[in-house]
Amino acid sequence: MNKQEIADLLETKYSALFLFLDNQSDDRWEIGPAGKWTTGQQVLHLLQSIKPLNAAMSLPKFIIRARFGTSNRELRDYDTVVKRYHERLKATNGATFRPSRQMKTPGIRDKSYLIDRLRVENKKLQYKTLKWPDKNLDQLVLPHPLMGKMPVREMLMWSAYHVEHHCNTLISHY
Secondary structure: OOHHHHHHHHHHHHHHHHHHHHHOOHHHOOOOOOOOOOHHHHHHHHHHHHHHHHHHHHOOHHHHHHHHOEOOOOOOOHHHHHHHHHHHHHHHOOHHHHHHHHOOOOOHHHHHHHHHHHHHHHHHHHHHHHHOOHHHHHHEEEEEOOOEEEEHHHHHHHHHHHHHHHHHHHHHHO
């Protein structure tokens, strides 16, 4: 998947999420199905996921290389990244994320701020994706809490899927 396709995919996935959030009533923000995060927690989680990626992509490339290394394997395509994510989720039964289930529940006063921040972070990620050289997207790696080290291009593809995953959860359960 090339840079433009990734940026477009991020735009598409986030647009679907924002459309859902814009049409969901405020009273659903702090309520979720039994055993599931609230809408506010879902948005907070997505924001907490995208901010470190944007921060990492703002670092000088030599720091990323020194800190995390370079890829030692062939790049995976989008479908393979998604498949591996589901395999890892199943293998760990979501255990990697159990502590975050106890995250704070953002109040309705935080709704506009969190959604606006997520919109801004998404646009920043799209911009950075397009500006990064292909060589660095393919060779430099970043750590993922469940997937391990991933080339930045794969991390970006996973980020797009991550939004879709949470958006689908919101649509089907909220």
